Amino acid sequence: MIRIIGGGLAGSEAAWQAASQGVPVTLYEMRPVRPTAVHKTDRLAELVCSNSLRGDKLDNAVGLLKEEMRRLGSLVMRAAEASRVPAGAALAVDRERFAEAVTSALTDHPLVTIVRDEITSIPDSNALEPVIVATGPLTSDALSSDIAQLVGAGHLYFYDAISPIVLAETIDRSKVFRASRWGRSLRTNPGPAAQGFSPACAVDDGDGDYLNCPLTRDEYERFYDALAAAESATVHDFDKERFFEGCLPIEVMAHRGRDTLRFGPMKPVGLVDPRTGREPYAVVQLRQDNLAGDHFSLVGFQTQIKWSDQARVLRLIPGLDQAEFVRFGMVHRNTYVNAPTVLAETWQVRRRPSLLFAGQMSGVEGYVESAASGLIAGLNAAALVKGEPPSVPPRTTAIGALAYYVSHADPAHYQPSNITFGIMEPLHASGGAPRGRMARKLALSERALADLQTWIDARASRCVSEISGA
Numbered sequence: 001m002i003r004i005i006g007g008g009l010a011g012s013e014a015a016w017q018a019a020s021q022g023v024p025v026t027l028y029e030m031r032p033v034r035p036t037a038v039h040k041t042d043r044l045a046e047l048v049c050s051n052s053l054r055g056d057k058l059d060n061a062v063g064l065l066k067e068e069m070r071r072l073g074s075l076v077m078r079a080a081e082a083s084r085v086p087a088g089a090a091l092a093v094d095r096e097r098f099a100e101a102v103t104s105a106l107t108d109h110p111l112v113t114i115v116r117d118e119i120t121s122i123p124d125s126n127a128l129e130p131v132i133v134a135t136g137p138l139t140s141d142a143l144s145s146d147i148a149q150l151v152g153a154g155h156l157y158f159y160d161a162i163s164p165i166v167l168a169e170t171i172d173r174s175k176v177f178r179a180s181r182w183g184r185s186l187r188t189n190p191g192p193a194a195q196g197f198s199p200a201c202a203v204d205d206g207d208g209d210y211l212n213c214p215l216t217r218d219e220y221e222r223f224y225d226a227l228a229a230a231e232s233a234t235v236h237d238f239d240k241e242r243f244f245e246g247c248l249p250i251e252v253m254a255h256r257g258r259d260t261l262r263f264g265p266m267k268p269v270g271l272v273d274p275r276t277g278r279e280p281y282a283v284v285q286l287r288q289d290n291l292a293g294d295h296f297s298l299v300g301f302q303t304q305i306k307w308s309d310q311a312r313v314l315r316l317i318p319g320l321d322q323a324e325f326v327r328f329g330m331v332h333r334n335t336y337v338n339a340p341t342v343l344a345e346t347w348q349v350r351r352r353p354s355l356l357f358a359g360q361m362s363g364v365e366g367y368v369e370s371a372a373s374g375l376i377a378g379l380n381a382a383a384l385v386k387g388e389p390p391s392v393p394p395r396t397t398a399i400g401a402l403a404y405y406v407s408h409a410d411p412a413h414y415q416p417s418n419i420t421f422g423i424m425e426p427l428h429a430s431g432g433a434p435r436g437r438m439a440r441k442l443a444l445s446e447r448a449l450a451d452l453q454t455w456i457d458a459r460a461s462r463c464v465s466e467i468s469g470a
């Protein structure tokens, strides 16, 4: 029997996969007995925010991930198809129908028992009775404390502070200049903000090229006044005092004093504008955010100002007057382990292989990625019960790349990740990459699906030979 804690995207998918392998599952979900600050219903797999599962084409990494999940018999994908609403190239769903489809599939499954109760400590586990923790970003406090005891308090994070991201082509290059602070890397002494916390929080680490938006005194004053007046979004009932000091929202810093930002993320020292030969009064730094170079994030600009106000205030920064925002800043509760120190590629806890983590808690980001990790955790927990070796699709697949990222990323700067082609094994490693971005993406997807099929066939033949005693 497998115990799964948390009936969200990951836990529901894990339960389905394990039960589909013929292994009985008990799924513990604390709602409605104990609500979270964000969920609104008692349904399993409730989508807490957007109703979009993002892109659904093979020229898009999350589209590939979804196709892989379909081929692995995903319940989340089946429910999404059944509740699909028009959304162009994306897969968006009617959220109520979606959650209902997942809930009824699991309720009706003869091998799944659903218990509505909060689990406050990690249950005992062994290979015949593995446990999967899939309690998500809003894991209840009691269980969070127990997880912190297991993994070490320094390896469990509670908040994500996210800086806004702008579309590169909308930055006015005539107003910004390219430079790193002091023209050199400061990485040898990263400071507390960069130690173990979100890189989004770190002020210029000096590593690589930055686009710098210089502000005169007048421009700074205007920006400061607008920021101080902007309305903060309500952060549900999260404990507002628990921001990391090295990761404060810009509006919190602004309220501490008129010049606080000029000594924090907007400090100009070491950044000489080549057009004036002088350091500006203040600077906002933009750091390339993806390999393609078409997204830049505002360094140290985590904020929880309402999105409508964010656009207005941030467009007061010279160079960003016409900026289009790919993502706005956010500060939200997000409980997750430092996966590379805690987890193996199979989503098993390294020091306790009969315990698995899945979903956002395991250090992935997003609905689809959470369900994908639940899918593999469910299969692997079932494998343990059946005395089979746990396994993961190869790194050339989206699901395998996610597993590799979670278990091998740099633990010093670990942040949950969405799936991107950038974390998959590049094409040249296995011979011959086509020219052109679109052709390369499609080739990556084609290779992934072929390699996934080989993995599926190998698992199936292992089962057949075990049944026949070969």
Ligand SMILES: Cc1cc2nc3c(=O)[nH]c(=O)nc-3n(C[C@H](O)[C@H](O)[C@H](O)COP(=O)(O)OP(=O)(O)OC[C@H]3O[C@@H](n4cnc5c(N)ncnc54)[C@H](O)[C@@H]3O)c2cc1C
Pocket (backbone or CB within 6 Å): 005, 006, 007, 008, 009, 010, 011, 028, 029, 030, 031, 036, 038, 039, 045, 046, 047, 048, 049, 050, 051, 117, 118, 119, 120, 134, 135, 136, 137, 138, 139, 140, 143, 332, 333, 334, 358, 359, 360, 361, 365, 366, 367, 368, 370, 371
């Ligand atoms: C505010 C917010 C907005 C988000 N918006 C998006 C978005 O728009 N798009 C996107 O792709 N991702 C979004 N995410 C990120 C993330 O992908 C989702 O939170 C996703 O639901 C994670 O799946 P999960 O299964 O890990 O957790 P969840 O879906 O949250 O499921 C975890 C479940 O565990 C239950 N639980 C918690 N503690 C216990 C306990 N002790 N005992 C029993 N049950 C427990 C919870 O009630 C919940 O049902 C958002 C996250 C947050 C916090």
